[in-house]
Amino acid sequence: MAEEIVKVLIAKPGLDGHDRGAKVVARAFEDAGAKVYYTGLHVNAKQIVDMVEKEHIDVVGVSLLSGAHITLMPQIINMCRERGLNDVVFILGGIIPQADIPMMLDAGVDGVFTPGSRLDDCTNFADPATTEKKAAKMMEKMGTTASVGSLKLN
Secondary structure, eight states, rough: OOOOEEEEEEEEESOOOHHHHHHHHHHHHHTTOOOOEEEEEOOHHHHHHHHHHHTTTTTEEEEEESHHHHHHHHHHHHHHHHTTTTTTTTEEEESOOOOHHHHHHHTOOEEEETTTHHHHHHHHHHHHHHHHHHHHHHHHTTTOOOOETTTEEO
């Protein structure tokens, strides 16, 4: 069986016009062997979720520098869940205050990467997290209870 290529969407929602970091992260995922999609600037949550659904995205990386993460990340995650896209890994990067990180994790963000994070930490994080979520979905379809890594599967 051929190994699946991880599909990563790098999204730049809101009004922030600085996308150099998002492009660097996109390139790092490409170099790591992922198929990468980039939304471009100024997309909204619905456009992101539409692309996740259409392209069967495994990892959504959102880059925010404006403080909009508090509103946009829960919106994107909840819209994905409403569409049954429950095996998507969400990573957040940009200017994220340390005090906001627990709130983001509680909202469903799987990993937060702030300035100074190593690119390979980001790409290496996404691969096992993607595997765990895909395994959870498969186990759920089979009606089996097991655990994979840190996930508890019912």
